[in-house]
Amino acid sequence: MPVLSKLRPSDNRIAEISRIYAIHRPLVQRGLTTGFVLYVLLAAYQGVAARPPTKDSKNAPAGGRKPPRVAVDALFYQRLRIILRIVIPSIRSKEALLIVMHSSLLVFRTAISLYVAALDGKIVASLVRGRSFEFLLNIIRWLLVAIPATWTNSWLSYVQNKLAIAYRTRLTREVLKQYLGEESETPDSKVYYKVSNLDDRIKNIDQMITHDIQRFSAHLAAIYANLAKPILDVILYNYQLSQNIGAEGLVLLTVLIQLSAALLRAVTPSFGTYTTQSAALAGSLRHAHSRLAEFAEEVAFFGGEDAEKEIIEKEYMSLVQHEEKVMARRWWYGCAEEGIVKWLWGSFGLVVCAIPIFFNLPGLSNVDLGSRTEGFVTNRRLLLSSSDAMGRVMYSYKDLAELAGYTARVSLLLDTMSDVRNGKFKKNLVASALEEENSKMINGRGKVFEAEDIHFENVPIITPNGDVLLRNLTFNVKPGEHLLIVGPNGSGKSSLFRILGGLWPVYGGTVRKPPASDFILIPQRPYLSLGTLRDQVIYPHSQEQMKARGISDADLLAILAVVGMDSVVGREGGWDVTREWREALSGGDQQKIAWARLFYHKPKYAILDEATSLVPSDMEGKMMEEATALGITLLTVSHRPSLWKYHSTILQLDGQGGYVFTQLNADKRLSLQEEKEGLQTKLLEVPKLKSRLAELRLLAGQ
């Protein structure tokens, strides 16, 4: 027949090609397997390699309106490298050792899985062949291998958790070092104050230091296992598989898997951005709650429950709406992922497993039913493990994206602290700050020198958001020359102290002042620490430091007696009682404790910011006299004329940017004040007198 005669030469050609292929097949197999391994490594590298950075993936703007998109890009790797240097400081560190242990365990577990896959096939084969002794022997092997297998799994999760804790500890230590300073350095950096007062980038630093660092560490510890292990598994399982079913099937399988994986990746939402947003929203909600707890009394007196509830509900709803959006995306992403990874890849795998059964591959001798079953069971197990591993490489992209989210948070924390330490702040400025003259002033920096006395020369006082309160302030205070500062609300009295304490930058002029350690501040509402009654008086000293200074509890009691607070020791149950002192003591008692603290420390200078507003005037006089007797120079803000007599100079701010600095003659000032008040009282009488005069005129008929 013409058709057959036409086909015959091509049939021959196919037969010839098959024969040549069969001869060279081992070489082709080796080539394909090597190509496969290289491909997996390249694909894995591409999977985790940086995507080109998006325009908005740089740092968040100050005030953080729209958060930047967080992606697995070059910026992420750059940030991660910096953090990795902190968490794994050297090749000999504990963390590096844990990673080596972790890696060895991961390899060991894969080796066990390979052995188990082969054993599984053997067990089924011995069943099919009906060989009871062989079956029993294999079951014993199965039980024996279970011992190292379970041991390895437990060790793996133990080492991973240990690694997470080790990372967290390193990172927390580093952050605390920057946040609260090192013992050796001058304590003037005060990052914990500046981060929240002079900079707008971080809203909830407590959340970042506690929760975000913990999540970052857990993700980083897991990412290693989630990434290294599946890549290793894919290579080892597939290598073994290519030995069993031929590399051709494997290559076909890989092509199909990669195509579907590319599809899945294309539809993967930006989980990194979601993670950063979730963390920020959770932080805001927590902040709203902690504010309510802190100001519960004020809110209670105002009956502000509804307003507070509205704020908290708003924060909660923002968080929930965001989580719901993420959940919805995760839902359909989960469907797509499971459909592709488990079912589609599973069916590909089964087809590939069937190759040695339906096709007689050269070099493979699946002759009897037992061998075929053994091959099928082993290959199927290998394939399941392999597709599971491949799936985990896919999941790890999601993990990597989440890690990118936490990395962005941790890196924002580290960058902001480092900027703040170096005097670089990002804050939303008031409109007037943009005027040319003001802007020049804000961008300038003054000189600060250490000296015995305080000397300000042409120093502007500018708030962190660029409001210029005073253009150039000049005054000086020598030890023993007590200064009174007066002025309307918001005129910059407390701001002056913030410059003295090194909290606010000096934007211009020259400041000579003693170090911040020579000052003690007593504000209207003094700070009471977490701790014992003794701790309140000696804060920030420890009991050891107190003893080292040669001060006993009896001396402390004598100090408390000066402020009329000695009875508090007996009343509260001794020096070692711990309470929430802010609630246990009245406002006036809190001020007295703060004064006792001043007498304990005897600093060179005391900053008294309405520090006697809640104590009776006789006690106030006693405390001022004691302070001056101890040689403490006072810088006082007070509206009480009764305090004038303790001061020799006065700085009067007018609230409009003007000021007067002069000697203070308290008696003269008092008599002037009395005269002024007398005249004011008389002036108040004038309208009354006028109307009476009009009445009298009417009655008299004039």
Ligand SMILES: Nc1ncnc2c1ncn2[C@@H]1O[C@H](COP(=O)(O)OP(=O)(O)OP(=O)(O)O)[C@@H](O)[C@H]1O
């Ligand atoms: N951390 C801050 N960030 C931005 N502005 C601030 C900050 N702290 C204070 N200010 C602003 O600085 C200005 C001066 O405040 P300051 O506390 O010095 O006033 P004051 O003269 O002590 O007033 P008062 O008598 O009411 O205590 C105020 O307008 C205040 O809003």
